[in-house]
Amino acid sequence: MTSDDPSQPHSHEGTSIRAVIFDFDGLILDTEGPIFQSWQELYQSYGGTLTFDSWSTIIGTVSNEHDHFEGLEEQIGYQVDRLSLSPKRRDRELELIASEPIRPGVEQHLEDAKQMGLKIGLASSSPCSWVVGHLQRLGLIGYFDCIKARDDVNQVKPEPELYLNVLAELGVRAEQALVIEDSPIGVTAAQRAGLYCIAVPNELTRQMSLEHADLCIDSLEDSSMENLMRRAAQKYARDRQHAQERLAD
Numbered sequence: 001m002t003s004d005d006p007s008q009p010h011s012h013e014g015t016s017i018r019a020v021i022f023d024f025d026g027l028i029l030d031t032e033g034p035i036f037q038s039w040q041e042l043y044q045s046y047g048g049t050l051t052f053d054s055w056s057t058i059i060g061t062v063s064n065e066h067d068h069f070e071g072l073e074e075q076i077g078y079q080v081d082r083l084s085l086s087p088k089r090r091d092r093e094l095e096l097i098a099s100e101p102i103r104p105g106v107e108q109h110l111e112d113a114k115q116m117g118l119k120i121g122l123a124s125s126s127p128c129s130w131v132v133g134h135l136q137r138l139g140l141i142g143y144f145d146c147i148k149a150r151d152d153v154n155q156v157k158p159e160p161e162l163y164l165n166v167l168a169e170l171g172v173r174a175e176q177a178l179v180i181e182d183s184p185i186g187v188t189a190a191q192r193a194g195l196y197c198i199a200v201p202n203e204l205t206r207q208m209s210l211e212h213a214d215l216c217i218d219s220l221e222d223s224s225m226e227n228l229m230r231r232a233a234q235k236y237a238r239d240r241q242h243a244q245e246r247l248a249d
Contacts, residue, residue: 019176027106029102060205119170191214
């Protein structure tokens with residue numbers, strides 16, 4: 001098995017990469033920017049301000065609508081009509097998302113992974129209906145062998161449960177897979193599961209620290225799936241060697 005054969009999983013010193021796991025929101029489709037914008041517009045319509053610093057704490061995990069309304073009401077000093085505002089804001093969010101394309105390089109990496117015989121998983125803190133609905137709309141659902149979302153676990157990211165469940169269903173060990181994420185919380189979840197994690201930030205998460213990722217690239221168009229697999233295999237091999245050396249000491 002050599003790297004010259006794209007139909008085979010890439011191996012390095014006994015470590016074979018057999019699966020790739022994708023995040024969804026902000027990585028495959030930029031839903032995060034539109035959601036933030038829809039809330040910003042709502043705050044602004046009441047004379048309030050929603051800053052990125054306050055919003056950034058929930059990127060990559062579960063967002064709570066109650067908290068967002070509460071933040072607005074604290075700023076303006078009175079309660080708003082949540083029952084009427086909530087569906088209007090949601091409609092604006094969906095309108096903005098509908099105009100978003102698949103993020104650069106995603107479809108090519110999915111196709112390459114499929115052609116190379118990799119198992120393909122997805123781990124998202126969003127509800128299953130949200131993830132599956134968008135994947136169907138974008139024509140990407142057929143690429144995935146396993147999808148795990150909020151409905152499938154007790155704890156979402158930054159806890160590792162989503163990634164551990166994907167690994168179990170795909171039938172691979174952590175050192176046989178790599179993860180592609182866009183947020184600091186997502187990277188933390190992947191690494192807690194023992195996975196090599198590549199960060200590909202979007203316009204929002206580019207403003208956040210992703211230094212703890214194993215690799216950070218501006219776009220999936222900047223690196224081939226083969227190269228990502230090679231780097232992951234090398235990292236796992238180094239970790240195994242260091243562990244063996246510690247045991248020898």
